[in-house]
Amino acid sequence: MNAIIVDDEEYSRQSLFFLINGYCPDVKVRGIARSVAEARSLLKSEQIDVVFLDIAMPVEDGFSLLPDLQRNITSVIFTTAYNQYAIKAIRASAVDYLLKPIDIQELQDSIGKAADWKSRTSDNDLLAASHETVFSSLNENLNEIKKIKKLNLPHSNGFHVLNISNILYIKADSNYSIFHIDKGEKIVVSKHLKEYESILEDCEFCRIHKSTMINLSHLQSYSNKNGLVVKMSDGTEHSVSRRRSPGFMDTVKDMFKK
Template sequence: MSIRVFLVDDEAKASAILENKLQRFCPQLSIIGSSQDPVEAIEFIRTEKPDLIFLDIAMPTMTGFELIKEFDEPDFEVIFVTAFDHYAIQAIKNCAIGYLVKPVAKEDLILSVHRAVESILNKEMLSKNKQLIANLGVQTFQQKKIVVPSQNGLQFVKIDHIIRLEGIEGYTKLHLVGGISILSSHNIGHFADLLDTVSFFKTHKSHIINLEYIESYLNEGYVMLEENHQVPVSRAKRAEFLNMLKSNTD
């Protein structure tokens, strides 16, 4: 059985690299197309009905999750591809849906494809996709809000408005876009657990940053974020942090 495959990634280079690896290591797959435009991809999927889709999560106009929600009966197998291994991975794992972390390793690719083919043969795709949509709820991760107890009551903060978080003597100061800050009675450990499935990284025992706002890394051990925020990266975290940055640019 030939498995018909479609690739969706807003970065043409990433899509080309993945296509090359699929041709080399997964000859049982037949690549029928690729797209950098999620809206165009939706129409292609509806018309051509591929068996398997490799789908980038973080795209500027529409996330991979939003794309899935465009289908009432998403009866195709999906392997999500993401640059951040802690970006909404838990929602995917709970449904036994495959995912790959960029740069895609040969062994991970072969294993994910093997599992996807088994799912296609057993016709498990529709139920898994519906469960994923249920797990994600009515909002995407970019639109989600967290509840932050403050001196003035409860603040409802959009996750993608958080630039960084700073632990201060058992409290946490949230630095938001536009120079806004909120002091929460929760400690930074609470927010580290809360934001574990989105694009945040704990650079230091007292600092968490939103990876979407990174501008540069300084050799002295500091990361520069948008709106002139400078945050230390502890010695214990530097190797992991630099490897993460490298993998995101490969």
């Protein structure tokens, strides 16, 4: 794959360049940009498959390049030194990212995902559609500063795009997460529930059991008559573990206050 690196810090640019050259033989770095403007020029002169993109840069931040990447059907791997709100938006949109200082194994894993996506989506129209799904969800999530609004769930040929409000609850099943949607549908994703817990923790979702996370906006009732049990809007009931009961009650009280 052909790649470019976009970062305003010289040390970060050079260290990532040497990591890719030394440990990622299937990637050829075709250019290094110090700004979004320089990156645009590189995208015009080269056919680029993946961009390693810093977020915090002067004049224009990394997100300003997203429309150009969408037009060029180019994958993006964000490289950043902070893991605040933007990271949640990125993860919810199923976009890959690397925290600085960059770990070699994580770098190789990210490149492997980009290569796998490109090889599985060989049809150019499907590839363009997948990129449009990713970038439109990411833009929508970034525009809402406090809450994630959409969640991209990857499958073998693309993504399921869910509005957060349509998720009733998520169940863990070994290394998989099963999303239960308000129309009775189920979507199985090969990721741990813990990953989605960290993405949705500020979106009125609450982990009530090691195997269950619920959307509190679909909570219908709860009772502690025979152990704490919640009832959801679809009529299903779920136990709240003893360890998580205090946190659940505090979260519900805070939600009612709001």
